[in-house]
Amino acid sequence: MKDLQISTRETDIIIEELKNTLSLDGDVVEFGCYAGDTSVLLAEAMKTQHDKWLWLYDSFEGLPEKTAEDNTAAGWRFKKGELKVDAETVAHKFRKLQLPDPVIKKAWFQDLEDGDLPSQICFALLDGDFYASIKTSFALVDPRLEIGGIVIVHDYRNPELPGSAKAVNEFLEAHPNYQMRLSSGLAILQKY
Numbered sequence: 080m081k082d083l084q085i086s087t088r089e090t091d092i093i094i095e096e097l098k099n100t101l102s103l104d105g106d107v108v109e110f111g112c113y114a115g116d117t118s119v120l121l122a123e124a125m126k127t128q129h130d131k132w133l134w135l136y137d138s139f140e141g142l143p144e145k146t147a148e149d150n151t152a153a154g155w156r157f158k159k160g161e162l163k164v165d166a167e168t169v170a171h172k173f174r175k176l177q178l179p180d181p182v183i184k185k186a187w188f189q190d191l192e193d194g195d196l197p198s199q200i201c202f203a204l205l206d207g208d209f210y211a212s213i214k215t216s217f218a219l220v221d222p223r224l225e226i227g228g229i230v231i232v233h234d235y236r237n238p239e240l241p242g243s244a245k246a247v248n249e250f251l252e253a254h255p256n257y258q259m260r261l262s263s264g265l266a267i268l269q270k271y
């Protein structure tokens with residue numbers, strides 16, 4: 080098994096928050112699904128929701144280039160091309176667990192087009208690690224997110240990935256119709 084990117088405590092929180100949005104209209108999206116370890120947990124929690132799809136996005140080329148916003152005092156740890164995994168690895172994991180097929184999109188987030196996204200979203204997990212990746216994910220999710228819907232951003236408190244918190248803080252400043260709470264390393268934003 081590949082190394083887990085999100086702790087068990089954090090996945091418990093993510094699943095709890097997801098369940099709270101399942102009564103809303105819209106689908107579930109994960110930006111930066113990597114090997115799909117959290118994706119299968121999302122799918123498991125959605126299993127009885129036959130009207131909802133799970134949409135997974137990743138370059139499947141690993142991380143993109145960093146920008147200045149991702150730099151830390153300790154230097155640049157995560158490198159371009161790191162965390163590369165095949166989309167088939169993710170699809171296989173779903174089949175093995177007999178979970179409904181997700182929609183898997185192999186693309187850089189910034190290249191996604193309207194038809195690549197659900198028209199309505201109830202829950203989004205943003206885990207693209209870098210400033211530009213999180214910023215782009217927000218721009219794609221916000222116009223489609225239902226009122227009461229939730230966006231969870233990973234790595235908000237990770238000093239090695241400062242771009243994540245920077246993108247969240249900038250988004251919140253520009254969008255007063257969202258409220259944020261923090262839980263473990265997660266930023267949990269709800270739309271009002």
Ligand SMILES: C[S@@+](CC[C@H](N)C(=O)[O-])C[C@H]1O[C@@H](n2cnc3c(N)ncnc32)[C@H](O)[C@@H]1O
Nearest residue numbers: 084111112113117137138141187188206207212
């Ligand atoms: C930390 S991993 C995601 C871990 C996953 N959510 C999990 O729980 O196992 C980050 C992923 O984001 C993807 N990624 C980052 N920025 C991206 C971008 N701009 N476009 C597409 N994929 C991106 C990387 O390829 C990588 O697989």
